[in-house]
Amino acid sequence: MRRIIIHWTAGTGSPNAVDMRHYHYLIDSNGNVHKGLFNPEDNENCLDGKYAQHTGGGNTGSIGVALCGMCGYKSPKDTGAYPLTAVQCEKMFKLVSELSKKYNIPITSASIMTHYEFGQKNPKTTSAGKIDIVYLPPFPGIPRDKIGDFIRAKVRWYSVMMQKDGKP
Numbered sequence: 001m002r003r004i005i006i007h008w009t010a011g012t013g014s015p016n017a018v019d020m021r022h023y024h025y026l027i028d029s030n031g032n033v034h035k036g037l038f039n040p041e042d043n044e045n046c047l048d049g050k051y052a053q054h055t056g057g058g059n060t061g062s063i064g065v066a067l068c069g070m071c072g073y074k075s076p077k078d079t080g081a082y083p084l085t086a087v088q089c090e091k092m093f094k095l096v097s098e099l100s101k102k103y104n105i106p107i108t109s110a111s112i113m114t115h116y117e118f119g120q121k122n123p124k125t126t127s128a129g130k131i132d133i134v135y136l137p138p139f140p141g142i143p144r145d146k147i148g149d150f151i152r153a154k155v156r157w158y159s160v161m162m163q164k165d166g167k168p
């Protein structure tokens with residue numbers, strides 16, 4: 001695996017059956033991690049059709065991590081009935097850090113990114129124009145083009161803390 005791509009589901013605060021097919025890991029609004037139907041390794045080769053389709057044009061080699069919520073999101077002033085929560089985002093930072101260690105994926109913008117960032121970098125794919133993640137409700141001051149950097153900084157912090165603890 002060479003990449004981790006972070007999403008929101010655009011659904012409710014809990015994963016549904018469709019979400020479970022599309023992401024490897026899903027974090028609900030209470031911060032619980034749900035394992036999706038497919039394993040990250042299923043995305044090493046996407047030619048057999050048995051893989052998690054989370055990022056149009058970028059599924060091969062990519063682990064999909066999703067935050068459940070943001071159904072009905074329109075703007076920072078109107079985030080819908082299921083805004084992402086602080087405990088949920090924190091769990092995501094930690095999980096992505098653990099995955100980066102497990103799969104030896106460096107914490108850089110080329111290997112850990114939001115779906116939005118992937119779409120920006122790959123405008124000819126169906127990921128172009130994706131809005132996950134352009135806004136983090138628990139961290140309202142961060143502009144959309146800085147959210148990837150913010151997430152990577154948090155992931156890096158967890159990675160340093162895990163090294164200090166000596167825990168995986």
Ligand SMILES: [Zn+2]
Binds near residue numbers: 054
């Ligand atoms: Zn997405």
